[in-house]
Amino acid sequence: MRSSNEETPAGTGDGTRGRCGFTIIELMFSAALVTVILIQVTYVMNAVSRSAQDDTAAGVLEDQAEEVLDRIAYAIMGSDRGTLNPDEEDLHYTSLDYKVSLGWDEALEDVVWDDPQQIALEQVESQVVWKENPDEEAERRVVWGKYVATLMEGEDFNGIDDNANGLIDEEGLHFVIDGDSVTVRLTLRRADAHGNPVSVKHDRVVTCRNFTPPDAAGAGAMSL
Amino acid sequence: MALACVVVVSVLAGSFLQLSTSLTRRQRGATDRKDAFYLAEAGLAEAYTGLTLARTGAVGSMEDPAVFGNGVFWVEVDDLGDGVKELESTALAGGGRATLSLILRRESSSLATLGIFSNQGVTVQPDGFVDGYDSSVGSYADQVATGTNAGMGLLGSNGEVTLDGGATSVTIDGDVVPGPGQSVTITGAVTVTGATDARGELVVLPPVELPSLPSSPAVYHTDSVALVIPAGEHGFDGLRVGPSAEIIVTGPATLRTSTLLADARGRLTFDTSGGPIVVYVTEEVNLASRSSVTTSSTNPGELSWIVGSASGGAAPLGGGTPPTVALNASSAFHGFVYAPESTVAIGPSFEVFGAVVADQLTLAAQGRLHFDRALAAGGGTNSAMPVLLAWRIVDIPPALTASSADPFKLLGVNRSALRMPADAHADQWLSILYLDLLSVAQTYDGWESAFDWSGVTQVLSGTRDGADMTEFQQAGGMSVL
Numbered sequence: 001m002r003s004s005n006e007e008t009p010a011g012t013g014d015g016t017r018g019r020c021g022f023t024i025i026e027l028m029f030s031a032a033l034v035t036v037i038l039i040q041v042t043y044v045m046n047a048v049s050r051s052a053q054d055d056t057a058a059g060v061l062e063d064q065a066e067e068v069l070d071r072i073a074y075a076i077m078g079s080d081r082g083t084l085n086p087d088e089e090d091l092h093y094t095s096l097d098y099k100v101s102l103g104w105d106e107a108l109e110d111v112v113w114d115d116p117q118q119i120a121l122e123q124v125e126s127q128v129v130w131k132e133n134p135d136e137e138a139e140r141r142v143v144w145g146k147y148v149a150t151l152m153e154g155e156d157f158n159g160i161d162d163n164a165n166g167l168i169d170e171e172g173l174h175f176v177i178d179g180d181s182v183t184v185r186l187t188l189r190r191a192d193a194h195g196n197p198v199s200v201k202h203d204r205v206v207t208c209r210n211f212t213p214p215d216a217a218g219a220g221a222m223s224l
Numbered sequence: 225m226a227l228a229c230v231v232v233v234s235v236l237a238g239s240f241l242q243l244s245t246s247l248t249r250r251q252r253g254a255t256d257r258k259d260a261f262y263l264a265e266a267g268l269a270e271a272y273t274g275l276t277l278a279r280t281g282a283v284g285s286m287e288d289p290a291v292f293g294n295g296v297f298w299v300e301v302d303d304l305g306d307g308v309k310e311l312e313s314t315a316l317a318g319g320g321r322a323t324l325s326l327i328l329r330r331e332s333s334s335l336a337t338l339g340i341f342s343n344q345g346v347t348v349q350p351d352g353f354v355d356g357y358d359s360s361v362g363s364y365a366d367q368v369a370t371g372t373n374a375g376m377g378l379l380g381s382n383g384e385v386t387l388d389g390g391a392t393s394v395t396i397d398g399d400v401v402p403g404p405g406q407s408v409t410i411t412g413a414v415t416v417t418g419a420t421d422a423r424g425e426l427v428v429l430p431p432v433e434l435p436s437l438p439s440s441p442a443v444y445h446t447d448s449v450a451l452v453i454p455a456g457e458h459g460f461d462g463l464r465v466g467p468s469a470e471i472i473v474t475g476p477a478t479l480r481t482s483t484l485l486a487d488a489r490g491r492l493t494f495d496t497s498g499g500p501i502v503v504y505v506t507e508e509v510n511l512a513s514r515s516s517v518t519t520s521s522t523n524p525g526e527l528s529w530i531v532g533s534a535s536g537g538a539a540p541l542g543g544g545t546p547p548t549v550a551l552n553a554s555s556a557f558h559g560f561v562y563a564p565e566s567t568v569a570i571g572p573s574f575e576v577f578g579a580v581v582a583d584q585l586t587l588a589a590q591g592r593l594h595f596d597r598a599l600a601a602g603g604g605t606n607s608a609m610p611v612l613l614a615w616r617i618v619d620i621p622p623a624l625t626a627s628s629a630d631p632f633k634l635l636g637v638n639r640s641a642l643r644m645p646a647d648a649h650a651d652q653w654l655s656i657l658y659l660d661l662l663s664v665a666q667t668y669d670g671w672e673s674a675f676d677w678s679g680v681t682q683v684l685s686g687t688r689d690g691a692d693m694t695e696f697q698q699a700g701g702m703s704v705l
Contacts (some may be wrong), residue, residue, distance in 0.1 A: 045236060052240055059247050066254055078616050101614040104304055104327045111327070111614040209615040 050194065057192040058200065061147065065188050065202045068128055068145035072119055072184050073206045075100065075130070080113070081180050081208040092167050092174040095120035096182070097134070101210050111210075121148060121173040128173055128186075148172040149189040153201040181207045253628070256320030259295060264322040267297035267313030270645045275330065275610050278688040281311050282650040290648035291639060294318065296631050298648075309610075312618065316635070319628030321620045328610040335429070335581050336524075336560050336599035339378030339398075342585035343429055343564065346381045349589035350390030350412065354379050355397035357577075359523055359558075360598040364577060373397075375417050378595045381406070381585075382426050389413035390589075398595070421665055424657045424686070429564035429581065432532025434504050437480045445469050453477065455498055465490035465515075475501040475526065483508045484529075486515035486553055493518045494559075496526035503527075506534045511553035513571065519558045524578030524596045527559030531566050546583070560599065656686035 022030070079098035086093055096119050102112040118134040121127075126148045132140040149172035154163035161168050167176070172187040185203040192198050267290070271281045284290040284298035295317030302310040307330045314323045340354055348354065356376025357364045367373035377398025379385065385402045387394045389412025399418035400408050408420040435457070442462030445451040450470040457478045464485035465471045471492055473479065476499025484505045486492050490512070494501050497520050509531060511517060519527055531547045549563050552571035561568065561580045568582035572590040579599050587593070624634070632639050654672040659665060659682040668675055672688065 041233070045233075048240075049236075052243070056243060056247065059251075063247070063250055063254070070254070070257075074617055101616045103325065103614060103616060104308060104310060106304055109306065109308075211612070 057190070057198045061188050061190060061198055061200045062202075064145055064147070065186055065200050068188075069184060069186055069202055069204045071130070071144050072128075072186075073204050075117065075119060076182050076184070076206045077209050079208050080210040082211065083113070084177060084182070084208070087177060089177045089179070090166075092170045092176050094123070094171050094174055096175045119144075119175075121171055123148075123150065123171065126150070126172070145186075145188070147188045147190040149187040149199065151187070152185060153187045153189075153199050180211075181205050253319055256318035256628075257322065258320070259293070259317035260315045260320030260322040261324075263292060263295045263297050263315035263317050264313045264324040266292060266645070267299045267315055268311055268324055268326045270649075271299040271301070271311045271313065272326065272328070272610065274649050275309070275311075275328070280650045280652065280689070281309060283313075283645060284643070284648040286314070286635065287637075288648075289316075289635065289637065289642060290645040291642035292645055295320075296635065296637070296642065297645075308613065314621065314624070316624065316631035318630070321624050323618045323620045325614075325616050325618045326612065327614040328612050330610050334599065335562060336579040338380055338427060338581050339579055339595040340576075340585070340593050341380045341427070341579075341581045343382050343427075343583045345383035345385065345406075346379070346585045346587070347386040347388060348379070348394050348396070348587050349388055349591065350392045350394060351590040352387075352394045352587050353397075353590075353592045354395070354595070356595040356597055358597040359577075363522060364594055375399075376595065376597050377418070379593075380423070380427075382423075384409060387411070387414045387416070419659075419682075421657075421659075424655075429583070432504070432530050432562070432564065434506065434532060434534060435478060435480055437478070439480070442482070443471075445471050450493075453479070465492055473501055473503070475499040477501045478504075480504040480506070482506050483510070485509075486511045486517070488512045488514040490515045491518065492516070492553075494520065494527050496521045496523075500526040500528070503529050505529065505531045505547060507547050509547070509549040509551070511551050511555075511574070513552040513573070515553040517553045517555035517557055517574075519556075522558050522577065524558045524560055524599055527578075529559060529561045529563075531561070531563035531568075533565060549582070652688040654686065654688055656680075656683060658683050658686070 076096070076098065078100040080101070083099040085097040098117055099113045100117065102114050105112045115133050118131045120129050120131065122129050126146060127143050128145040128148055130142045130144050151157060152163060152170045152172060152174070155170060156162050157169050159168060167174070170185070172189070174185055176183040183203060183205050185201070187199060187201045189197060189199040267283060271283050274283065275281045281301040282299060286298055289296035289298040295315055297313055297315035299311050299313045302312070304310055304327070309328060309330070311326045311328070312323060313326070315321070339356070354377045355373065356378060357367045357373040358376065361367070364373070375398050377396055378401070379396055379398070380401040382403040384406045385400050386409045387396065387400070389410070391412065393413040393415065396416045396418070400416055400420045402408055402422050404422055404424060404426060406422050408416070437457050437459035439459040439461055442464070443451070443460055444462070444464045444466060446466030446469050448468065450472050452472045452474060455474050455477050460479070460481040462483040462485070463471065463479070463481045464483065465487065467487050467489040469490055473494050475494070475496040479502070481503070482505070484503065485508070492511070492515070509529070521527070531549055533545065533547055546565040547563065549561070549566045549568040551569065551574040554573040556575050556577065558577045560578045561576070561582070563582045565583055567584040567586060568580060569586040570576065570580070570588060570591050570593070572588045575592045575594070577594045578596050580593065627634055651671055651673045653670070654675055655669045657665060657667050658680045660679050661681055663681065
């Protein structure tokens with residue numbers, strides 16, 4: 001004989017009611033709990049996502065700045081200091097003309113130089129542009145980078161050297177010549193996915209590795 | 225539901241991880257490219273250094289590169305003719321690749337590196353004094369006062385060297401280098417502070433190449449007002465300064481004259497403040513006793529006297545009469561005298577600061593000669609170092625750009641079996657005369673890879689594949705190459 005606490009199999013016809021499924025209250029409670037958990041999870045995911053986006057935006061901008069500076073550096077390295085224009089020292093310029101070496105011509109017995117090239121800041125489009133044969137009919141141009149800031153980071157257009165680097169109101173991309181070296185400074189700025197400004201600043205000092213060789217007496221044996 | 229949440233979170237985490245990894249990969253790629261670039265530059269520097277030491281410039285190869293840091297490099301050499309070479313350095317570091325090219329020309333060696341040199345034998349008379357100094361670091365007087373010029377003298381010849389101390393003394397504060405198979409003969413009181421070993425090969429003195437300049441009538445200046453020869457190129461049938469008169473030559477200038485003469489009490493002044501002066505003399509230089517020669521600069525590289533006959537020189541150089549050179553003036557002469565056909569007689573009052581190279585050198589008793597080492601190191605108008613003509617970035621070989629794999633795997637080499645850059649230069653046939661650790665002269669003739677440089681204290685002379693090693697080494701400046 002079963003005790004009153006034992007469950008009676010369904011359909012046994014002894015009149016006792018079986019326990020299965022959830023009650024409405026249990027279901028409502030579960031749903032509410034799951035909803036709260038989902039809301040919390042969503043909130044956390046949004047926060048992490050926002051943070052990741054911010055970091056990614058800064059990282060991508062850093063990457064772009066490095067890439068642009070690498071291109072500028074390699075171009076200036078291969079140029080001849082004597083071909084830089086403008087070439088006055090200690091002033092800052094937003095464009096730089098130069099020529100790179102193509103190698104040696106055995107017939108001419110001289111170094112061969114490429115067509116004139118230029119790296120310039122186009123402020124309206126906020127981009128760095130490389131040009132070959134600038135301002136000529138055969139001009140070629142390639143955009144090397146975008147999001148160039150109007151002014152260097154930390155600088156305001158007020159006639160004062162705000163960032164204490166010896167320059168006044170310098171632009172987001174500028175060149176400063178010192179002897180055989182060129183200092184290139186670049187500031188990129190853009191808004192992230194939430195509209196917050198992200199800015200990176202980089203600079204690089206590059207030395208021109210080509211120069212006009214002196215007249216030579218020729219190779220071989222001793223000479224005066 | 226929980227499982228679904230876990231799955232969603234896992235997917236999101238995976239996405240963020242992939243994004244982060246992608247960014248890191250790009251940044252590492254940029255770093256590897258920079259590493260490869262600077263490794264390629266290191267390869268060019270290594271090859272350039274090798275060229276200055278009469279090596280070929282080739283370092284390693286694609287099959288056997290040199291290992292440096294976390295990457296490898298090799299340098300190939302292309303001879304473009306007329307002493308022009310192109311060095312192409314390829315480097316791999318991580319996933320980065322770079323190829324750089326350097327074009328340079330091997331410059332000729334300066335004759336001034338010979339010091340005080342006589343093609344035929346030379347005799348130093350009693351009270352003769354030969355030493356050296358380096359004008360690029362200071363004045364002669366300062367270096368003597370501090371003793372920093374000790375051992376810098378250089379007296380050489382293709383023949384025998386005789387040091388006759390007589391009853392007084394002869395002092396050579398530096399090296400004495402007689403010709404091949406010759407020796408230094410010492411009589412009387414003689415002090416030689418350096419080596420006296422013979423050179424390995426004869427020095428060939430090139431003939432003088434005279435400039436073509438229109439010639440003006442001979443000048444014999446006797447006026448009390450100084451005659452100033454302005455900067456520029458000038459030709460004379462003769463130049464002579466009379467008693468109590470003065471001729472001032474203003475640089476930069478190139479002069480060609482048949483004779484350069486100074487009477488007693490006549491004065492010759494060479495003003496190189498505006499630039500260097502080169503004087504070519506074709507028949508005779510005669511500076512009488514009690515005349516004077518003044519040089520405005522103490523840099524010997526700014527004044528050169530080149531003496532050579534217009535007919536191409538005396539035997540064995542030609543068939544003409546060799547010019548004569550007699551330097552008896554009172555002078556602290558800062559300059560370089562080159563007279564490959566002539567006997568140069570230097571009087572006791574003509575003190576030379578610089579270098580003198582002649583067919584026959586006659587040094588009077590009490591003569592004082594001071595070799596300026598700065599001329600040997602390029603302080604003059606010439607340098608023995610290769611001259612850089614062009615530098616550029618070139619295309620990387622396609623076989624290397626196809627993959628960003630580890631360099632050692634890509635090239636199929638074992639890192640531990642690779643050589644360091646200094647040991648990876650192309651092997652050459654080495655012929656060398658040197659002093660070993662016991663200062664005993666030794667010779668070696670064979671492949672350089674089989675030679676042990678650790679047993680060398682000083683290189684006296686040597687060639688690599690028949691090419692002379694640089695004067696920098698012959699002057700005793702380097703021992704291990």
